[in-house]
Amino acid sequence: NHNWPITLYTNNFYVPVSSVGREPKIFLDRWDQQNGFELGTDLYADKVLDLKGKELNVAVVDLLPYAELKRFVGQEAQMLTHFCLLRNCTIKGFSDGWFWGEIFENGSGNGLLGMVFDGRADFGIAGVYLWASSFRHTEFSASYLHSGVTLLVPKPEIVGGWLIPFLPFSPQMWIAYLFSVIATGMSMHLITKATIKYTRFAEAVEKRGMFLTAVDTAFRSLGLSVLQQPSSPLVPHTPIRHLFTSFEILYLVFCTVYAAELASYLTAPKYSKPIDSLEMLASSGMLWLGEHSGWVYSLLGVETPTIETIVNNFKDTIVNDSICPKRL
Known part of the structure; x- marks a missing residue:
């Protein structure tokens, strides 16, 4: 009839709370200051060593080779299966159809994360990564595999057809080429007008009739850009002749680079x-x-x-x- 002032119990987590006749607590020991513990029970025994047939609720997302719900196979499913063989437990796999799911700000959730968060599931298996957005709400196991998404x-695709003539130059190079042609036409037209007005070659230049009108200047500039020579020689010893020669050197470089690049595109297929x-x-x-x-x-x-x-x-x-x- 000794009076024990303190009686210790532990939670009965082996039996589901919803089970009929479940005893919510398990007696451990009694204690008083004079005699200590009555039974000398290990108060911190490892309950996981023997789970006494406890049913583990496992949220599963079908993602082989990690897990598959119907057959309960996969790397992570095998880990839990082997765990229950060693620790005397059973497995109940299920899914709510929301895959990995989410945890919402109002404290609810769905999918694997939501079910583990609100206690509907004890474990979740499906190739789970260490997601920062869920780290505050759920506990992750140690990483056993480093993976990525392919x-x-x-x-x-092969680039060809009508695009081939435009491939040798980049868009920026084509813009520079266009501005060069425009600059050529404007320069040749202005130098021709200045030669007629300020030099003694006015009569000869007007007789040749080159670069005098806008249309003539445009066509001759385009021809010069592809190294086409004028139908008749320019008046020698004039600024027109010197400037024309300078532009010929410029377009010689343009055309040489273009021809070399075009040959490479025609030799080997070009892909996107x-x-x-x-x-x-x-x-x-x-x-x-x-x-x-x-x-x-x-x-x-x-x-x-x-x-x-x-x-x-x-x-x-x-x-x-x-x-x-x-x-x-």
């Missing part, structure tokens, strides 16, 4: 630029698809412009049926 993009980097993927503006926004969880919050563009270009195929309609 994104399928269109292969480079491959998308083989994050920068190329962002600059392409290409939409990329996944069955859940979990594919970009690891990129959320990154302030790099390239990453922000890639995240904005991601489309959820479940939400956006118009982009990738479901099969019937």
Whole structure:
């Protein structure tokens, strides 16, 4: 009839709370200051060594080789199966259809993350990454595998047809070439007018009739840009002749470079630029698809412009049926 002032219990977590007749607490020991503990029970025993047939609720997302719900196979499923063989427990796998899901600001959630967060699931398996957005709400196991996402993009296509003559020069080079032709026409027309007005060659220049009108100047400048010689020689020893020769040297360089580049394009096929980097993927503006926004969880919050563009270009195929309609 000794009076024990303190009685110690522990929580009965082996039996689900909803079970009929469940005893919520398990007696451990009694204690008083004079005699100490009555039974000498280990108060900090490892309850996980023997789970006494406890049913573990496991949220599963079908993502082989990590997990598959129907057959309960995969790397992470095998880990839990082996754990229960050693620790005397059973597994109940389930899914609410929301894949990895989300945890909302109002304290609710769905999918794998939401079910673990609100206690509907004890574990979640599906190739889970260390997502910063969920780190405050859920506990992650130690990493056992480093992985990444492989994104399928269109292969480079052969560029040909009517584009071939324009490929040797970049857009900036073509703009420079165009401005050179315009500058040539304006310079030759002005120097011709000045030669007629201020030199003794006025009569000879007017007789040749070159670069006197706007139309004549335009056509002769275009011809000069492709190294076409005038039908009759220019008046010798005039500024017109000297300036014309200078432009010939300029366009000789242009045409030589163009011919060399064109020969290389005609020899080997030209392909469009491959998308083989994050920068190329962002600059392409290409939409990329996944069955859940979990594919970009690891990129959320990154302030790099390239990453922000890639995240904005991601489309959820479940939400956006118009982009990738479901099969019937």
